[in-house]
Amino acid sequence: MSSLNTNTHWANAAKRLQQAGEDYVLVTVLGVRGSTPRDSGTKMVFSAGECFGTIGGGHLEYQTAATAAAMLSEEHEEQRLEYFPLGPSLGQCCGGSTSVLFESFKASRMDIMLFGAGHVGSALVPILKQLPCRLRWVDSRQNGEADTAEAGVDIIRSDEPAAEVQSMPAGSYFLIMTHNHQLDYEILCAALKRQDAAYVGMIGSQTKWRRFQMRLQHQGYSEEFYSAVHCPIGLDQVPGKRPIEVAVSVAGELIGIQNKISVNRPVQQGPTRAELQPVMEQLKDNESV
Numbered sequence: 001m002s003s004l005n006t007n008t009h010w011a012n013a014a015k016r017l018q019q020a021g022e023d024y025v026l027v028t029v030l031g032v033r034g035s036t037p038r039d040s041g042t043k044m045v046f047s048a049g050e051c052f053g054t055i056g057g058g059h060l061e062y063q064t065a066a067t068a069a070a071m072l073s074e075e076h077e078e079q080r081l082e083y084f085p086l087g088p089s090l091g092q093c094c095g096g097s098t099s100v101l102f103e104s105f106k107a108s109r110m111d112i113m114l115f116g117a118g119h120v121g122s123a124l125v126p127i128l129k130q131l132p133c134r135l136r137w138v139d140s141r142q143n144g145e146a147d148t149a150e151a152g153v154d155i156i157r158s159d160e161p162a163a164e165v166q167s168m169p170a171g172s173y174f175l176i177m178t179h180n181h182q183l184d185y186e187i188l189c190a191a192l193k194r195q196d197a198a199y200v201g202m203i204g205s206q207t208k209w210r211r212f213q214m215r216l217q218h219q220g221y222s223e224e225f226y227s228a229v230h231c232p233i234g235l236d237q238v239p240g241k242r243p244i245e246v247a248v249s250v251a252g253e254l255i256g257i258q259n260k261i262s263v264n265r266p267v268q269q270g271p272t273r274a275e276l277q278p279v280m281e282q283l284k285d286n287e288s289v
Helices: 010-020 058-072 119-128 161-167 181-194 206-218 243-264 273-288
Strands: 003-005 024-033 043-046 050-052 079-085 097-105 110-115 133-139 153-157 173-176 199-202
Touching: 010 024, 010 043, 010 050, 024 058, 043 058, 058 079, 058 097, 110 119, 110 161, 110 181, 110 243, 119 133, 119 243, 133 161, 161 181, 173 181, 173 243, 181 199, 181 206, 199 243
Parallel strands: 003 050, 110 133, 110 173, 133 153, 173 199
Antiparallel strands: 024 043, 024 097, 043 050, 079 097
């Protein structure tokens, strides 16, 4: 159950969640009839761990929270309109009725898995932490820069880093920059075999990438299989070999790709007529009583 915060205004809560890269559901009391705990226009915000404001408490708010939780579990943004009679069905003494609009908002967030805790990886982590992302930092070495990572980064020590690729959701970003070329190759193959990554980038020179391409071809993979790999990693417009220069270049490339994905993401423009029809019929029946 989400913890209740009634001191933060819903607009401030929504802004904070958006900036933090968290999904949330905005709930609005769209219409009321008779005696109700809150007036039309009252709003609440639900996230995975908190809820902000109140639409009156009781079973109405409990049912509202359950609907919001279900919407947060979905992969896409959506809107719902539901009707609640506040008498016998919800066990509230108000006796009126209310219609509630639910609007879910998915964060513009990146799921990133970074392999390698060398100089570039260590320079890159503090930059990525400032973006709306979930960052997992994988390294096979027991002693390294990742030991001093700040809060907000999931550090994964693994003897088989390539196996960690399968733990990521679809649409993830994979950044490959380990201390070992063979390990880079194994991770690269694991990421490509998923065929659902938003980004696969690998640190290295053009020579390294040509050798990897030859290995892939020798193993029977077509050019289409690896054509989307970014190697050398980062933006051409941001040159430089210092760790911080490479880190800024990589972060800029990720931001550009994420913005393109966000612009092209399909958006459902409200409930369909079929979804609205039952609610409208309930409202009509209530008005005739």
